[in-house]
Amino acid sequence: xxxxxxxxxxxxxxxxxxxxxxxxxxxxxxxxxxxxxxxxxxxxxxxxxxxxxxxxxxxxxxxxxxxxxxxxxxxxxxxxxxxxxxxxxxxxxxxxxxxxxxxxxxxxxxxxxxxxxxxxxxxxxxxxxxxxxxxxxxxxxxxxxxxxxxxxxxxxxxxxxxxxxxxxxxxxxxxxxxxxxxxxxxxxxxxxxxxxxxxxxxxxxxxxxxxxxxxxxxxxxxxxxxxxxxxxxxxxxxxxxxxxxxxxxxxxxx
Amino acid sequence: xxxxxxxxxxxxxxxxxxxxxxxxxxxxxxxxxxxxxxxxxxxxxxxxxxxxxxxxxxxxxxxxxxxxxxxxxxxxxxxxxxxxxxxxxxxxxxxxxxxxxxxxxxxxxxxxxxxxxxxxxxxxxxxxxxxxxxxxxxxxxxxxxxxxxxxxxxxxxxxxxxxxxxxxxxxxxxxxxxxxxxxxxxxxxxxxxxxxxxxxxxxxxxxxxxxxxxxxxxxxxxxxxxxxxxxxxxxxxxxxxxxxxxxxxxxxxxxxxxxxxxxxxxxxxxxxxxxxxxxxxxxxxxxxxxxxxxxxxxxxxxxxxxxxxxxxxxxxxxxxxxxxxxxxxxxxxxxxxxxxxxxxxxxxxxxxxxxxxxxxxxxxxxxxxxxxxxxxxxxx
Numbered sequence: 331x332x333x334x335x336x337x338x339x340x341x342x343x344x345x346x347x348x349x350x351x352x353x354x355x356x357x358x359x360x361x362x363x364x365x366x367x368x369x370x371x372x373x374x375x376x377x378x379x380x381x382x383x384x385x386x387x388x389x390x391x392x393x394x395x396x397x398x399x400x401x402x403x404x405x406x407x408x409x410x411x412x413x414x415x416x417x418x419x420x421x422x423x424x425x426x427x428x429x430x431x432x433x434x435x436x437x438x439x440x441x442x443x444x445x446x447x448x449x450x451x452x453x454x455x456x457x458x459x460x461x462x463x464x465x466x467x468x469x470x471x472x473x474x475x476x477x478x479x480x481x482x483x484x485x486x487x488x489x490x491x492x493x494x495x496x497x498x499x500x501x502x503x504x505x506x507x508x509x510x511x512x513x514x515x516x517x518x519x520x521x522x523x524x525x526x527x528x529x530x531x532x533x534x535x536x537x538x539x540x541x542x543x544x545x546x547x548x549x550x551x552x553x554x555x556x557x558x559x560x561x562x563x564x565x566x567x568x569x570x571x572x573x574x575x576x577x578x579x580x581x582x583x584x
Numbered sequence: 585x586x587x588x589x590x591x592x593x594x595x596x597x598x599x600x601x602x603x604x605x606x607x608x609x610x611x612x613x614x615x616x617x618x619x620x621x622x623x624x625x626x627x628x629x630x631x632x633x634x635x636x637x638x639x640x641x642x643x644x645x646x647x648x649x650x651x652x653x654x655x656x657x658x659x660x661x662x663x664x665x666x667x668x669x670x671x672x673x674x675x676x677x678x679x680x681x682x683x684x685x686x687x688x689x690x691x692x693x694x695x696x697x698x699x700x701x702x703x704x705x706x707x708x709x710x711x712x713x714x715x716x717x718x719x720x721x722x723x724x725x726x727x728x729x730x731x732x733x734x735x736x737x738x739x740x741x742x743x744x745x746x747x748x749x750x751x752x753x754x755x756x757x758x759x760x761x762x763x764x765x766x767x768x769x770x771x772x773x774x775x776x777x778x779x780x781x782x783x784x785x786x787x788x789x790x791x792x793x794x795x796x797x798x799x800x801x802x803x804x805x806x807x808x809x810x811x812x813x814x815x816x817x818x819x820x821x822x823x824x825x826x827x828x829x830x831x832x833x834x835x836x837x838x839x840x841x842x843x844x845x846x847x848x849x850x851x852x853x854x855x856x857x858x859x860x861x862x863x864x865x866x867x868x869x870x871x872x873x874x875x876x877x878x879x880x881x882x883x884x885x886x887x888x889x890x891x892x893x894x895x896x897x898x899x900x901x902x903x904x905x906x907x908x909x910x911x912x913x914x915x916x917x918x919x920x921x922x923x924x925x926x927x928x929x930x931x932x933x934x935x936x937x938x939x940x941x942x943x944x945x946x947x948x949x950x951x952x953x954x955x956x957x958x959x960x961x962x963x964x
Contacts, residue, residue, distance in 0.1 A: 426798040
């Protein structure tokens, strides 16, 4: 593997919660432009790993490096400003605001930075940002819901909107925590198509997913996590054929 | 015009301006058309509009805003004592001092959110009250309150050779600010305060404040440092409170520590909730209603009640007078408490929610009887 292609490097990360060794000796390298899936049974530490990357949790030891910058110790908003966006397992959205405003806010964060005192400018004059947000909503097929309150959307629509909120920032790295959980088969397929479309734009993605259909349609590389350790690493075919994986994870599905 | 202010905002602003300026006329039939009460309507309207920027937009419930109100009063009176009796320097001075004060308190309190934030603000306000009441007597004149005297230096007035006879009264460009002049002076500031609040609510900054109220976690993962946003909202609302406090000192140049007490902080919370949290007009209406009923009910006494109920049989009238007398005079807070409980239970969005519901009911009945097909529905 060429070192220069690695955009995200999780190096020797350990995370303990009291006596629980939630992450043990995690070493993960994500290559630029690739979709890297992390799979594993419930409680394997997948979400903990994502939380460590995004700065929500501090690792007990080890560090996370993104494109030469150490993320460990930085605040979530600083990490986002470096170009990392995240879709949560339970959608984190602005329930009291309209769908359009939900998507405009991240676009403003991207343009104006982490703080601007632009209180005498009118929101109506932000035509550029508005157009961008409307275009983004069109991409995820939500144009007709743009004036609705985000809190009144269906679960699947909330996830799609959250994805739009991340995509509008054109992040270099997108972290997806079960992006299709709770979606109908039809919505899942739409989301897969959407994620494939982004893939062709060269965005790097780390995706946690239970649905093997989603994983094998999207992933270039798969890491299998079990009890806080990476037990297998490789292309989808390699992982599918790995007996350890069969035993720890896929075996249970048969 | 479209980029400066939307058509709806413009109508709201013009409507508000007209209602405020015409208050002496339309409030006269309600027995409230006299300057002293009208001034208080303006002053507490400003206080509530500013409080709403923090509580209504950003979602941080402060229980200590009376501290900034009091600081504004003290600062204004000191300006009258040391600089000049003209009101404008006093207003500027008061807004700056209260803004600085809010910056310090806000910086400390905003390290926590939710109930812990509320308790911290309450603690700081009570500390300020006690400092003003006793420790800082040289600055605040303690229990007696800070007053104007003929012996005050007033360096700017002295420099232009102005002298005074009798009790010093704040002026605006040489005109005394009593009575209706005082009302229009305060009304000008309320209209300006409303305009600025409207601009803030309709700006990207205002949308960020609403987003912080809605989901602070998402804001952080979206790349926003939420602390300076919340602190800005805190300082702005502190400056509004200082402005209101200064206006109270302009209309009545005496600043006392009781203005900073927790009951005064609680009152602005009640005004905002009663009128409608997060709406532009609601807090002003809440302030007006509370000040109006305070004025009416606290003036009633047993004699007036006895006359009012005199049509009832003797024994019954006595009992009714006895019961109702508990709700008026000094006991008017009991009435306020009851009204507040009823509003919060039945109209959690305050009076503005009531207005919206009535408007919606009218629209429904109007459209269903006339032309049901004309109802527009969101496209699916």
